[in-house]
Structures are given as C-alpha cells and as structure tokens.
Amino acid sequence: MDRDIIETRGAAALQRLFAVANRDSGQCRYIARFLLGLYNGQRFPFDFTDLRAIDGDLFEDCVTVLRMDAQVSRQEVHKYFDDDKKFEALSKELGIGDIIDEGGSKLFEGLARRWGVEAAEKVRADAKRAAQPVGTPAPLHEGGTFDATLLTYGEAFGYRDVSVVARLGEGGNTEVRLRLTPSDSEALMQHITRVHAFAWRNAERGPLDKKPGEMRPAWLDRAPAQW
Known part of the structure; x- marks a missing residue:
C-alpha cells in the first residue's frame, strides 16, 4: 500500500x-492508554492484551494507526496535532480551545492527566522512596522489582501457616508480610532445597558464590523433619 x-x-x-x-x-x-503508549512507550507502557477489550471499529482504527506509525514513521504521533488547522474542529469539540496550536505534546500530556496515567518512571521512583510506618499498608504500584531482606518469620503453634516479613528498598523502611499456606510452604521449601543441593553437588568446589572457608551445610543431609 502506498505510504501516503x-x-x-x-x-x-x-x-x-x-x-x-x-x-x-x-x-x-x-x-487513551494505547495512544499514550504510542506517544511515549517508555513513560506510558501499554499492555497490548488490553486491545481485546476494544470493539471492532475502534480496534481497526488502532491497527490503522499502528500501521502508520510502523511503516511511515515520518513523525511521532503527537506531531500530527501540531499547528494543523484540520484539527481545529476536534479542539473545539473537546473544549480545549487553541491548545493544539501550542503543540500536540500538550494534548497527550493532558490526556495522561485526565485519566490519571502515571509515568512508569514516577511509579518506580515512588515505590523506591516509599516510607510507610511499620504496620500500615504500603502504596500499591503497577509492577516493579525490589530487593528485599528477611526481617523475621513466625508461626502459630500447632498450625502449618507460616508468615515471612521482609524489608524493601534502600532504607529498608517498607515491610511486606507474606502469609504462606501449607502447600505454598512445601513448594517453597522443596524449591530452596533443590537450589542449594544443586549448587553443592560438588562439595569440594561448591557454589559459584561460595565464601572463603564455607562448608557444605549439614542440613542438606538431613530430612526436613530433623531440622
């Protein structure tokens, strides 16, 4: 098909x-999220499975815009709104006056504010800086990977549920409590045991992260009930 x-x-x-x-x-x-993803995918990543929720005609329009963005690539999508009189009717319909004449990027930034779509960088930065008092819920974020340090663990005597508390972030000021059911505890225990056993399969050489003088742990040779 012709690019024009x-x-x-x-x-x-x-x-x-x-x-x-x-x-x-x-x-x-x-x-809105689809358009913001095209505008700046790094700041506003779009989950393409969300296209399943879009009806026929709108879905076809999304595909048409994607095709233009991929195969023409003359300019970024927001540039199609820059100083272009053919979009004056659209600006009046949306009640945004002459904002299009000030640059299409303002339109897309306004769209993000309208729908409360946070930039991914801000979400990650907020999560990193999160400082919640112990015992209060931490803010929820859309994904993220965090380093954690084991703080404590506990159990109710006679029951099989186990709780594990970890601290997140550089300051260790955000706590997360994991409640493990009996089946989850068993699966996690077996997985950890396999990881350690494989790393120590050669007792003399040991794991790649072996510390000087470290010996193969004795608990690997005992049944769990003996721990």
Whole structure:
C-alpha cells in the first residue's frame, strides 16, 4: 500500500481515537492508554492484551494507526496535532480551545492527566522512596522489582501457616508480610532445597558464590523433619 495512503488513513484514525479517548465510555481508558503508549512507550507502557477489550471499529482504527506509525514513521504521533488547522474542529469539540496550536505534546500530556496515567518512571521512583510506618499498608504500584531482606518469620503453634516479613528498598523502611499456606510452604521449601543441593553437588568446589572457608551445610543431609 502506498505510504501516503497509509498516512492519510492513519491520521484520520488517530483523530477519531483521540476524540474517543477524551470521552467517558467503557473503552475510552483503553484507547487513551494505547495512544499514550504510542506517544511515549517508555513513560506510558501499554499492555497490548488490553486491545481485546476494544470493539471492532475502534480496534481497526488502532491497527490503522499502528500501521502508520510502523511503516511511515515520518513523525511521532503527537506531531500530527501540531499547528494543523484540520484539527481545529476536534479542539473545539473537546473544549480545549487553541491548545493544539501550542503543540500536540500538550494534548497527550493532558490526556495522561485526565485519566490519571502515571509515568512508569514516577511509579518506580515512588515505590523506591516509599516510607510507610511499620504496620500500615504500603502504596500499591503497577509492577516493579525490589530487593528485599528477611526481617523475621513466625508461626502459630500447632498450625502449618507460616508468615515471612521482609524489608524493601534502600532504607529498608517498607515491610511486606507474606502469609504462606501449607502447600505454598512445601513448594517453597522443596524449591530452596533443590537450589542449594544443586549448587553443592560438588562439595569440594561448591557454589559459584561460595565464601572463603564455607562448608557444605549439614542440613542438606538431613530430612526436613530433623531440622
């Protein structure tokens, strides 16, 4: 297909999608996140499984915009809103006045604020800085990987449920409590045992992270009931 045709169809689909993203129907949030992902995927990563929640015509518009963005690549998607008079009707319809004349990026930043879509970097930074008093819930974030240090563990005498408390973050000021059921405890115990046994399969050489003078732990040779 001719690139000019792809771009013409893509720009028209982009206009329709942006109008939908500024409305309040059930699919609008998904459309907004899709457009923000195209605008800046590093800041606003989009889960493409969310496309399953989008109806036929809107889905086709998303594919059309994707095709334009991938095969034409003349400019970033927000640039299609820069100083272009053909989008004046859209700006009036959305009640955003002459903001398009100030640059398309303002439109997309406004879209992120409208739907409360936080940049991934901010989510990760907030999680890293989280300082919650012990015993209060920590803020929830959309994913993330955190280093943790074991703080304590406990159990109710005679019961098989086990609780493990770990501290997260550089300051260790956020605590997470894991409650392990009997089946989860068994699976975790078996996994840890296999990892250690494999690392010590050669007792003389030992694991790759062996410390000077460290010996093969005796508990590997005992049944769990003997621990």
